Amino acid sequence: MAxxxxxAVELRGVSKSYDTFQAVKPLDLxxxxxxxxxxxxxxxxxxxxxxxxxxxxxxxxxxxxxILGKPLSQEGLDKIGYLPEERxxxxxxxxxxxxxxxxxxKGVSAKxxxxxxxxxxxxxxxxxxxxxxxxxxxxxxxxKIQFIGAILHExxxxxxxxxxSGLDPLNQRVLREIISELKANGRTIIFSTHIIDHAEKLxxxxxxxxxxxxxxxxxxxxVKKTHxxxxxxxxxxxxSPTALGEIRRIAGAAGVRESGPDIEIPLKSGLExxxxxxxxxxxxxxxxxxxxxxxxxxxxxxxxxxxxxxxRVAPGVFTPxxxxxxx
Amino acid sequence: xxxxxxxxxxxxxEAVGTxxxxxxxxxxxxxxxxxFGLQFxxxxxxxxxxxxxxxxxxxxLGIGQRVETEVMERSGxxxxxxxxxxxxxxxxxxxxxxxATAPLTERIIAKELDGWLWIPADVMSGGSLRYEGMNATxxxxxxxxxxxxxxxxxxxRLESQGIDKARMDDALREVPMAVAKTGxxxxxxxxxxxxxxxxxxxxxxxxxxxxYGQAIMSxxxxxxxxxxxxxxxxxxxxxxxxxxxxxxxGGAGMVQLLIWVAAxxxxxxxxxxxAGAMGAxxxxxxxxxxxxxxxxxxLAVGIIFVLFFGGGFLLFATLFAIIGSIVTEAKEAQQFVxxxxxxxxxxxxxxxxAAQNPNSTVAIIGSIVxxxxxMVMPVRAVVGGISWPQVLLSLALLFATxxxxxxxxxxxxxxxxxxxxxxxxARELIRWMRAA
Numbered sequence: 001m002a003x004x005x006x007x008a009v010e011l012r013g014v015s016k017s018y019d020t021f022q023a024v025k026p027l028d029l030x031x032x033x034x035x036x037x038x039x040x041x042x043x044x045x046x047x048x049x050x051x052x053x054x055x056x057x058x059x060x061x062x063x064x065x066x067i068l069g070k071p072l073s074q075e076g077l078d079k080i081g082y083l084p085e086e087r088x089x090x091x092x093x094x095x096x097x098x099x100x101x102x103x104x105x106k107g108v109s110a111k112x113x114x115x116x117x118x119x120x121x122x123x124x125x126x127x128x129x130x131x132x133x134x135x136x137x138x139x140x141x142x143x144k145i146q147f148i149g150a151i152l153h154e155x156x157x158x159x160x161x162x163x164x165s166g167l168d169p170l171n172q173r174v175l176r177e178i179i180s181e182l183k184a185n186g187r188t189i190i191f192s193t194h195i196i197d198h199a200e201k202l203x204x205x206x207x208x209x210x211x212x213x214x215x216x217x218x219x220x221x222x223v224k225k226t227h228x229x230x231x232x233x234x235x236x237x238x239x240s241p242t243a244l245g246e247i248r249r250i251a252g253a254a255g256v257r258e259s260g261p262d263i264e265i266p267l268k269s270g271l272e273x274x275x276x277x278x279x280x281x282x283x284x285x286x287x288x289x290x291x292x293x294x295x296x297x298x299x300x301x302x303x304x305x306x307x308x309x310x311x312r313v314a315p316g317v318f319t320p321x322x323x324x325x326x327x
Numbered sequence: 328x329x330x331x332x333x334x335x336x337x338x339x340x341e342a343v344g345t346x347x348x349x350x351x352x353x354x355x356x357x358x359x360x361x362x363f364g365l366q367f368x369x370x371x372x373x374x375x376x377x378x379x380x381x382x383x384x385x386x387x388l389g390i391g392q393r394v395e396t397e398v399m400e401r402s403g404x405x406x407x408x409x410x411x412x413x414x415x416x417x418x419x420x421x422x423x424x425x426x427a428t429a430p431l432t433e434r435i436i437a438k439e440l441d442g443w444l445w446i447p448a449d450v451m452s453g454g455s456l457r458y459e460g461m462n463a464t465x466x467x468x469x470x471x472x473x474x475x476x477x478x479x480x481x482x483x484r485l486e487s488q489g490i491d492k493a494r495m496d497d498a499l500r501e502v503p504m505a506v507a508k509t510g511x512x513x514x515x516x517x518x519x520x521x522x523x524x525x526x527x528x529x530x531x532x533x534x535x536x537x538x539y540g541q542a543i544m545s546x547x548x549x550x551x552x553x554x555x556x557x558x559x560x561x562x563x564x565x566x567x568x569x570x571x572x573x574x575x576x577g578g579a580g581m582v583q584l585l586i587w588v589a590a591x592x593x594x595x596x597x598x599x600x601x602a603g604a605m606g607a608x609x610x611x612x613x614x615x616x617x618x619x620x621x622x623x624x625x626l627a628v629g630i631i632f633v634l635f636f637g638g639g640f641l642l643f644a645t646l647f648a649i650i651g652s653i654v655t656e657a658k659e660a661q662q663f664v665x666x667x668x669x670x671x672x673x674x675x676x677x678x679x680x681a682a683q684n685p686n687s688t689v690a691i692i693g694s695i696v697x698x699x700x701x702m703v704m705p706v707r708a709v710v711g712g713i714s715w716p717q718v719l720l721s722l723a724l725l726f727a728t729x730x731x732x733x734x735x736x737x738x739x740x741x742x743x744x745x746x747x748x749x750x751x752x753a754r755e756l757i758r759w760m761r762a763a
Contacts, residue, residue, distance in 0.1 A: 055561040058741070074330070082561045088554030093341065104333035105562040149558070 006069030008033045008157050008188035009054060014063030015212075016049050023049045025212040026063065031157075031190055031205070033068075036183050038199035039192040041209035042305055047192040048085055050209070051161055055082055068156065078107050081155035085162040085192070087146055091135035095126070095145055098134060102149035113152060120148040124174070140171055147175065151182070158182055160191035164198055176202065196298040208301055210308035220297065227304060228295030232265040232273055234280075235289035246283045250276060267292070330563040331571040338575025342542065343582065352583045356590030363594055378468050379414045380460070381431050381443040385424070386450045391417040393479050394446075398471070411467045424457065435461055444472055450480055451487075522682055525706040528632050529678040531584060532639050532701050536671065539580035539640070540647035543572055544660060547651030551743075566737030573644045580640075627713055632705040638725040639701025642732055643671060649736045652743040674699030678706045685711025695721045697728035 011029040015022065024046040031037045041047045052058040054065055056072055067076030090098055096117060103113035121127045124144045134142060143166060151158060160179075164172050179202055182189055193199055199206055200220065207217035216223050236243055239261045247263060248256055254271050257264040265276065273292045280287065342348055384391030395415045420427040424445050434440040442460015450456065456476055462468055482492040506518055550556040559568050650663040677693035684690060685707040693703040700721045708718070 052557075052561075056564075057557060057560050077562060080561075082558065084554070084557045084561070086554035086557055088550075088556075088558065090337075090341070090555060091553060093337075097340075101333055101337050102558075104336075105330065105559065107330070146558075 006033070007031055007066070008035070008068060009190065010064075010066040010069075011050070011054065012064040012066075014050070014053055014060045014065060016046075016053060016058060016060050022212055024053070024060075027209075027212075027214055029207060029214070029217070031188060033156075033188055034183075034186050035188055035205045036179070036203045037188070037190045038203035038206040039190060039209065040194065040196060040199055040206055040301055041192070042194055045209045045305075046212040047209055048161055051082075051159055051190075051192060055080065055159070078153070079156045081106075081150040081153065081158045083147055083150040083158075083160045083163055085165070087143055087166070089134050089142055089146055089149075092133060094131050094133055095121070095137070096130045098145065099149055099152060103152045106153035106155075108153045116152055116154075117148070120152065124148060139166065140168060143167060144171065144174075147178075151178075155187070157188045157190065160189065162193055163191055164193065164195065196296075196301050200297045206297065208304050210305040213308055215304040215308050216300065223300060224294055224297070227300045230267045230292055230294055232267060232271075232276055233289065233291045233293050234263040234265070234287060236261050236263065237286035237288050243285050246285055247280070250279045250283070261288070331567045331574070334559075334563065334568055334571025335575040335578070338546070338572050339578050342576050342579035348579060348583065352586050355583070355587045356593075359587070359590055359594060377412045377414060378462060378465075379439075379441045380416070380468070380472070381434075381440055382415055382417045382446065383420045383424075383427050383431070383443060384417060384446045385420045385422075385427070385448045386446050387419075387421075387448065388451070388483060390446050390450065390476065390479050390483075391419065394472070394475050397475050397479065401471075401475070411465065411471065413471075428459070432459065435459075442468070444476075446476065450476075451483060521709055524628075525678070525682045525709040528636075528705040528709070529675055529702040531588075532636055532705075533671070533675055535577075535580050535584060535636070535640055536643045536647075537668075539576055540644045541664075542580075543576050543644050544647040544651035544664075545657075546572060546576060547648050547740075548654065548657070548660070551652060552655060560741070564737070565741045566733055569645065569648055569736055569740060570733060572648065573641060577640050577644060628705065628708045631708045631713065631718060634722055635701045635704050635725065638697075638722065638729055642697065642701070642725065642729040643667065645729065645732045645736050649732075649739055652736075652740045670698035671702070674702035678702040681706045682710050691717070695724065697721075697725045700725050 007030045009029065009031040011027055013026045013028065014024065015026045016024045027046075027050065029050070039047050039050065049058065053060045054067070054072070056077060065072045067073075068079060070076055090101075093101070099117045099120075100110045100113055103116070104110065108116075117130075118127070121130055124147075126141060126144060129137060129141065134145065137145065147163070150160070163175060163179075167175060176198075179189055179191075191199075191202075203220060205217070205219055206223055208215045208223075216227050218226070234247070244256075244258065244263075247265070251265045251271070254266050254268050257266075265271065267273065277290055280290075382391045382394060395417050398413050398415060418427075424447070428443055428445060431440060431443040435442065440460075441462045442458060445457040447454035447456070456473065458469055458472065460468075485492050485495055550559070556568070563571075646667045647664075650660050650667065654660045654663065674693065677689055677699055680687065681690035681693065681703050690703060690707055690711075693699045694707050695704075695717060704718065704721050
């Protein structure tokens, strides 16, 4: 593939309303070619609506959509593979016939798709089910079939809407491996998720959407740099109210966040890790762990989303005491 | 266009591959042949049988004897239906019916006799015959006996007035009338055959839409319910999916219809063979062989039928697809199906009117309004001849309406397929059309 600097997917000022509810507010999105792009946001943030507009399933009210540098067209759509969040297949069809049909929908003839189908069925350990009816397969297998259907035509862009939902850990790993392979082959991968851990492990770019708004985007490093800061992660050998009081005193205005023996101190208000360590040792606090680390993406996500909900711009990093493990 | 192809292919092969289709396709002709053959079998085997009847004649005019003679003569007549054969035993009687028939009733109970017929003394002046027997429900027996006695009594009455029965019959002979249907080119044909074709055309459109329109509706509902549709419309346009579905499933319906028509044609050409195998007599077979059993359809009528059939199916099937897209359950669909079928059923009624009077105002309007034209125009073409300006106007309107409905359907479809909650109100439907 010759190097091409035009983005794989570009949305400019795209918006969509249902009645009075604005599902997507004017949104600019730029997915570079070859990127693994995470579209992050809580449920109802507008991720699926955005994806559907990029796939011509829904017409945007306003804005412009370009696929591989050209306005959205059938040609562009043929270069996209899509796994919708709402998984569905023709249950009465036989696996091979269904996959052939999926390929034909993307302009790949039955003859050309046959070896690819064989190859993928083998890869997914479904060769012996090629002639079974889809309804005879387990839900996990049906999802694999649908995933094969999405990439059978070897698309340049793969859009996966919540691809991990409903998959057991083993199949999640298979999917992660395939995504990595696709990435290594230069494909552009866009996936939406609200499981931030997946995004952080797989993506190089992210965009966080909340309430139809884009609240952060760019490479993960960029997002972290812009919207988060480093912190000190501590683990105490013997947690006690006294030790905690001591740590709070040392942290001062920066505040602390505790979760059992683990304590986090944001690196702000002029705190320096070296000095903090010295003070902790001087105070006689025994440590099991002392580490200067980045703020996790999840933390940025929660804060940005919370800020969007309150309709305000989020301040730097976390506020002391914010409970933030699950979304 | 190329993306409609896989849709058509899938819809067609899936529809043809269902058990319902295979069974329906084979069962249809079997049913036609079966019913056709069965009637002869029933007639041949289920006829009157041998009836042992005692005639007690109190008339004193020898009517009983004459009945016996005449019944025996009649039994040799050819008949469509196998006749009852009679084993008659005539006795003269005087006095009361009760006394004369009591021993006969005993014999009926003992199964030595099937029934008795009492001819009263005053039969000439209006006295009533009486029949009693285990076989009293067999109308072949009672009708035949009544007819024979009536004929004899009537001729007695005429003779007593000095009128010759033979001359009377001659004067009252039926005046026959031959009826022929004048075609466009002055050719003549069997009007019954023309009517058969006309109704077969209207009815086949009706059958197709009812059966396959509903199949399309279910297919759309399935795609919506099973969440398949999103994937499909991410590759092809909603209207392509819609049209592909109508053509694919409609094509399967056409195949079925053609098989049925072929079976029907086979029946018409080979009917005598089947009737013979089922035990029909020579006379019946002759009547099947002769006459214009196979109606001849002019090519122009055939073309008109195919065009209106296609246009009508496209229009109504798309309406069914819209219903499928806006409801989630079959129950909900029913209340939408009725308003769609209303103009369709109206069309069938107008088609019947048109068959009688093809150039009435109702028939002409009905053959031009797109929602009734598919049923009415072919009927008018068969019965009343073809008016090409009207046919072309009607076709243009029909296909323009179908195209508009498809366009509207695609708009509703795009929004409706993602709405899974309550069924929409009329206002919401209009909004969906605007939103898409």
